[in-house]
Amino acid sequence: MNAPDRYERFVVPEGTKNDNHSCRVSYERDTKIVNAASFTIEREDHTIGNIVRMQLHRDPNVLFAGYKLPHPLQYKIIVRIHTTSQSSPTQAYTQAVNDLDKELEYLKQAFEVCF
Amino acid sequence: MDRPAAGASYQRFPRVKIRELKDDYAKFELRDTDASMANALRRVMIAEVPTVAIDLVEIEVNSSVLNDEFIAHRLGLIPLTSAAAMQMRFSRDCDACDGDGSCEYCSVEFNLSARATDSDQTLEVTSNDLRSADPKVCPVDQARAYQQALSSGDYDPNAGDQRQLAYCIFVADLRGILIVKLRRGQELRLRAIARKGIGKDHAKWSPAATVTFMYEPDIRINEELMDTLTLDEKRSWVESSPTKVFELDPVTQQVTVIDAEAYTYDEEVIKAAEAMGKPGLVEINAKEDSFIFTVETTGAIAAYELIMNAITVLRQKLDAVRLQDDDGDLGELGAHLGGP
Numbered sequence: 001m002n003a004p005d006r007y008e009r010f011v012v013p014e015g016t017k018n019d020n021h022s023c024r025v026s027y028e029r030d031t032k033i034v035n036a037a038s039f040t041i042e043r044e045d046h047t048i049g050n051i052v053r054m055q056l057h058r059d060p061n062v063l064f065a066g067y068k069l070p071h072p073l074q075y076k077i078i079v080r081i082h083t084t085s086q087s088s089p090t091q092a093y094t095q096a097v098n099d100l101d102k103e104l105e106y107l108k109q110a111f112e113v114c115f
Numbered sequence: 116m117d118r119p120a121a122g123a124s125y126q127r128f129p130r131v132k133i134r135e136l137k138d139d140y141a142k143f144e145l146r147d148t149d150a151s152m153a154n155a156l157r158r159v160m161i162a163e164v165p166t167v168a169i170d171l172v173e174i175e176v177n178s179s180v181l182n183d184e185f186i187a188h189r190l191g192l193i194p195l196t197s198a199a200a201m202q203m204r205f206s207r208d209c210d211a212c213d214g215d216g217s218c219e220y221c222s223v224e225f226n227l228s229a230r231a232t233d234s235d236q237t238l239e240v241t242s243n244d245l246r247s248a249d250p251k252v253c254p255v256d257q258a259r260a261y262q263q264a265l266s267s268g269d270y271d272p273n274a275g276d277q278r279q280l281a282y283c284i285f286v287a288d289l290r291g292i293l294i295v296k297l298r299r300g301q302e303l304r305l306r307a308i309a310r311k312g313i314g315k316d317h318a319k320w321s322p323a324a325t326v327t328f329m330y331e332p333d334i335r336i337n338e339e340l341m342d343t344l345t346l347d348e349k350r351s352w353v354e355s356s357p358t359k360v361f362e363l364d365p366v367t368q369q370v371t372v373i374d375a376e377a378y379t380y381d382e383e384v385i386k387a388a389e390a391m392g393k394p395g396l397v398e399i400n401a402k403e404d405s406f407i408f409t410v411e412t413t414g415a416i417a418a419y420e421l422i423m424n425a426i427t428v429l430r431q432k433l434d435a436v437r438l439q440d441d442d443g444d445l446g447e448l449g450a451h452l453g454g455p
Contacts, residue, residue: 010315046154103148
C-alpha cells in the first residue's frame with residue numbers, strides 16, 4: 001500500500017527543464033561547523049555512496065567523510081564532508097568524483113589492453 | 116598509495132589480468148583498487164547494465180492450461196540477445212514514438228503463433244517459436260541454436276530448408292526455453308514488445324547470472340612449527356581443510372600450499388592447529404586490494420561486453436552526480452543531451 005513504485009529507485013522526479021541536474025545533487029552547509037556540508041544525492045544508493053566515501057578518505061584535507069541512506073524506501077543518500085581550511089567540501093567532493101572518473105577510464109584501458 | 120606532489124589527484128591505478136574468457140564466463144584479477152570499487156562494479160553488473168526483455172504482451176488467443184499473465188511473466192524472463200541495448204533508448208525517454216513506447220528506436224516486436232495440430236503428441240511451445248522483427252534481438256537459445264546448426268555443416272542457410280534447421284536443433288537438444296505445452300486443439304497467439312531496462316527495475320533485465328569476487332588470500336606456513344609435527348599430524352591437519360588448499364608431499368614430508376584460491380575463509384585449518392596445540396601454525400590474511408572476479412552471464416551480453424558496459428554505466432552515474440556550477444554550464448548540458 002505504501003510501497004513506492006519500482007522505477008522510483010532510478011527515475012529522477014521532474015526537475016526544471018533548463019537545468020537537468022538541479023534536483024539530483026543538492027547541498028547544505030553546516031551552520032555550526034566551519035568547512036562542513038551535507039550533500040543529498042537523489043536516486044542513488046550504496047553503489048555510488050561507498051566509492052565516493054572511500055575516495056574522499058584518500059584526500060588528506062578531508063577530516064570527516066561518511067554517507068548514509070536515511071531509509072531503505074527513500075531513494076537518496078546523504079554524504080557528509082568536513083574539510084580543513086585548505087579545502088572546502090564542494091572542492092573535495094568534485095575532486096573525488098573526478099578522480100573516480102579517471103580511475104575508471106584507466107581501468108577501461110587496462111581491460112582493453114588485456115583483450 | 117603514494118600521492119602526487121602537486122596534491123592535485125588521489126586517483127588509484129588498478130591493474131587487471133584476465134585469467135579465463137569465454138562467451139558467457141570470465142575470470143579475472145583486479146589489483147590495486149579498493150573493495151568499494153570492486154563492489155560497485157559487481158552491483159552495476161547485476162543491476163544497472165541495460166538489456167532488452169519482453170515487457171508488453173498482447174494475447175489474441177490463449178486456450179492453453181496457463182493463464183495469460185502466467186505466460187506473459189514467463190515470456191519476460193526469456194533472455195534476449197542485447198548487444199544493441201546500450202545504443203537503444205529507454206521507452207520513457209523516447210520522443211520518436213507516439214508515447215505508447217513502441218517505435219523502432221526503443222522497442223523490438225515479437226510474434227508467437229502456435230497451434231497443436233490434431234495429433235496425440237503434446238506440442239511444446241518454446242522460445243524458438245518467437246519470431247522477432249529485428250534479427251539482432253532474438254532469444255539467446257535461438258541465436259545459439261542457429262550458430263550451432265551453421266557450424267555443424269548440416270544446415271545451409273541459402274537453401275532455406277526450415278525442416279533441416281529444425282532437425283539440427285532437435286538433434287543438438289537446443290530446443291529452446293519451454294514456455295507452455297499445448298494439447299490437441301489448444302492454441303496460443305500473441306504479440307510481444309521488448310524494451311530496454313535495467314535489473315534494478317525487474318530481474319528479467321539483469322544480464323548477469325552470477326558475479327562474485329573474493330579477496331586473494333595470503334597464506335604463510337610457519338615452517339619451524341610445522342617441523343615439530345609428526346607425519347600423521349601433518350596429514351590430519353592437511354585433511355582438516357574442507358577444500359584442497361594444502362598438500363603433504365609423501366617423499367619430502369613437507370606441507371605446501373597447492374591452491375591458495377581454493378581457500379574459502381572458513382577457519383577450519385586454524386581451529387585444527389589450535390586444537391592440536393600449535394596456534395600460529397599458519398597465518399592467513401586477505402590481501403585488501405587484490406580481488407578475483409568471476410562473471411557469468413545469461414547469454415544476453417557477452418562476458419567481456421558486460422564488464423566494459425558496467426564501467427561505462429558506472430562512469431555515467433558518476434557524471435550524473437557531479438555538482439553543477441552556479442552559472443549554468445551550457446557546455447555540459449549540451450554534452451548530456453547529445454550522449455547515448
